[in-house]
Structures are given as C-alpha cells and as structure tokens.
Amino acid sequence: MTTVVALDVGGTGIKAAVVRDRTPEHEITVPTPVAEGPDAVVSAIRQTVANLIADAGHVDAVGVIAPGPVDAHNGVLISAVNMGWHNVPMRQILQQQFGLPAAVEHDVRAAGLAERVLGRTRGIDDAFTITIGTGIAGLIIARGEPIIGAKALGGEIGHAPVHPEGELCPCGSRGCLERYASASAIARRYQALTGRAATAAECVARLHTDPAARRVWDDATTALGLALATYTTLLDPALIVLGGGLANAGTVLRDPVRAELARRVTWRDVPPVELSPLGSRAGLLGAALVAEAGI
Numbered sequence: 199m200t201t202v203v204a205l206d207v208g209g210t211g212i213k214a215a216v217v218r219d220r221t222p223e224h225e226i227t228v229p230t231p232v233a234e235g236p237d238a239v240v241s242a243i244r245q246t247v248a249n250l251i252a253d254a255g256h257v258d259a260v261g262v263i264a265p266g267p268v269d270a271h272n273g274v275l276i277s278a279v280n281m282g283w284h285n286v287p288m289r290q291i292l293q294q295q296f297g298l299p300a301a302v303e304h305d306v307r308a309a310g311l312a313e314r315v316l317g318r319t320r321g322i323d324d325a326f327t328i329t330i331g332t333g334i335a336g337l338i339i340a341r342g343e344p345i346i347g348a349k350a351l352g353g354e355i356g357h358a359p360v361h362p363e364g365e366l367c368p369c370g371s372r373g374c375l376e377r378y379a380s381a382s383a384i385a386r387r388y389q390a391l392t393g394r395a396a397t398a399a400e401c402v403a404r405l406h407t408d409p410a411a412r413r414v415w416d417d418a419t420t421a422l423g424l425a426l427a428t429y430t431t432l433l434d435p436a437l438i439v440l441g442g443g444l445a446n447a448g449t450v451l452r453d454p455v456r457a458e459l460a461r462r463v464t465w466r467d468v469p470p471v472e473l474s475p476l477g478s479r480a481g482l483l484g485a486a487l488v489a490e491a492g493i
C-alpha cells in the first residue's frame with residue numbers, strides 16, 4: 199500500500215488529504231493566508247503536511263501542487279499572481295522538514311495528469327483537459343505525451359485573446375478568455391452588470407430567471423467555445439474535457455460550449471466535449487500521483 203500526503207494549494211484554500219492507494223482519506227480544506235504574505239502561505243503548507251502525517255502514522259511521500267509557473271524538475275514554485283511568492287524551493291523545504299520524498303507540480307498539469315490516469319482521457323493519445331476555476335489553463339496531451347512547451351508555459355489558454363479590444367487582464371493584455379469564462383470572472387461581471395454580488399454557482403442557479411446571469415453565462419460559454427475552436431484547429435484532439443470548479447455546472451456548461459465549438463469549426467467534425475468525472479478532486483488526486491511518482 200502506498201500512502202502519500204497530497205496538497206492542492208489554491209488562492210483561497212489549501213485542499214489536503216492522506217491518499218492511500220489513490221483514495222483520499224482525512225480530506226480537509228484550510229484557508230490560504232494570502233493576505234499575510236508568501237511566508238505565511240509556506241508556513242500553512244508545512245503545518246498542513248505535518249498535521250496529516252501525524253494523522254496518517256506512516257507516509258511514503260508528499261505531493262504539493264500550486265498555481266504556476268512551477269519548475270517541477272527542480273521542485274520550485276516560481277511565481278503566482280495571487281500568492282506573491284518567488285522561487286520557493288518547496289521540495290527542498292518539505293524534504294528537510296519531514297525526511298520524505300517530496301514532489302511539486304503545476305496545479306493544472308497535475309489535474310490533467312489525474313484525468314489521464316484516473317479520468318476521461320485515459321488511453322487517449324490526443325486530448326485537452328481544460329481546468330476552469332479561479333483561473334483557466336489546460337493540459338495538452340499530444341501523441342500520448344503531455345506538452346508543456348519551450349518555457350513550460352504551454353496550456354495557458356486562459357490568456358488566449360477572445361475579444362481584440364476586450365477587458366483588461368492582469369496579465370497586461372486585453373480580452374483574455376479568463377476575463378470572461380473563469381468562475382471569478384463570471385462573479386465579477388455579474389456584479390458589474392447588476393450591482394449585486396453572486397458567485398458563479400449562484401449565477402448558474404439563476405440562469406432561467408435572471409437575464410443578467412444568462413448574459414454573463416452566455417458570454418462565458420461563447421468565449422470558451424472560441425478558444426477551444428482555435429485549439430481544435432491547431433491540435434486536432436480526439437477529446438476535450440472540461441474540469442475545475444466551473445465544470446460542476448454540468449450540462450449547462452458543456453452543451454453551449456459544444457454548440458459554440460461546432461458553430462465556429464464548420465469544415466470538419468469537432469471533437470467531443472465532456473465533463474470531467476473527477477470534479478474538484480482532480481487536483482488533489484493529481485498531487486497524490488505526483489507524490490507517488492517521486493518515490
């Protein structure tokens with residue numbers, strides 16, 4: 199039996215679990231103390247790992263995933279817009295404190311890996327898993343291999359432009375996919391339109407009763423369809439999987455994205471678009487797989 203401690207460090211919470219033979223136990227979420235600065239976040243990661251090791255008794259390895267860019271080869275968290283950290287040698291920190299093998303990976307790549315080992319893209323050589331949460335990015339699988347590109351920045355489709363003169367993005371560009379279709383963008387755009395606060399999930403619940411929620415949602419699914427049309431023409435995937443928190447919306451997300459993709463790519467059959475069966479656990483499972491691979 200392999201027992202690992204897995205952490206999925208996000209902008210608002212750290213999801214963590216002891217994972218025995220790829221089954222999460224002792225699942226917890228603790229707040230990410232972003233406002234207290236990067237050192238506090240690193241301390242929270244160390245404390246969470248310590249608590250779970252104490253719960254588990256015996257642990258073989260630790261896996262931590264976080265927003266990118268991440269240098270998985272050297273185990274370094276390079277930077278992340280929300281976290282404020284720069285070049286944190288997380289693998290070394292964990293190995294020194296706990297005396298265990300430790301692995302670090304980009305959260306979206308880890309989620310895509312989980313999809314490939316345990317989810318919908320298993321056995322498929324050309325696929326794209328797009329993770330839609332606070333931000334948007336994806337894992338490209340081509341000819342059976344993950345493609346991360348020349349600078350390990352491949353898959354950052356969240357910053358693909360979908361509106362030439364669109365909303366300004368924190369990345370410095372305009373009209374990025376992420377400004378329209380991430381869960382945070384949906385909440386922000388709904389509030390801008392109505393003056394009322396609502397989460398993306400609350401917008402989904404109001405689609406049939408609230409025209410503003412419908413408008414924001416339609417903008418999001420159209421933007422996703424546009425970006426995936428470009429992906430399809432370039433890489434010809436056999437399957438596109440929608441994952442991350444927004445995929446909990448289910449068919450109200452999947453069906454209009456499928457329709458927009460088909461509307462934009464008329465000269466060929468478009469690949470099927472499916473929902474991830476792993477839900478918001480994909481990251482945690484990916485962190486466990488990364489830990490396992492590092493043993």
Ligand SMILES: [Zn+2]
Nearest residue numbers: 357367369374
């Ligand atoms: Zn951008």
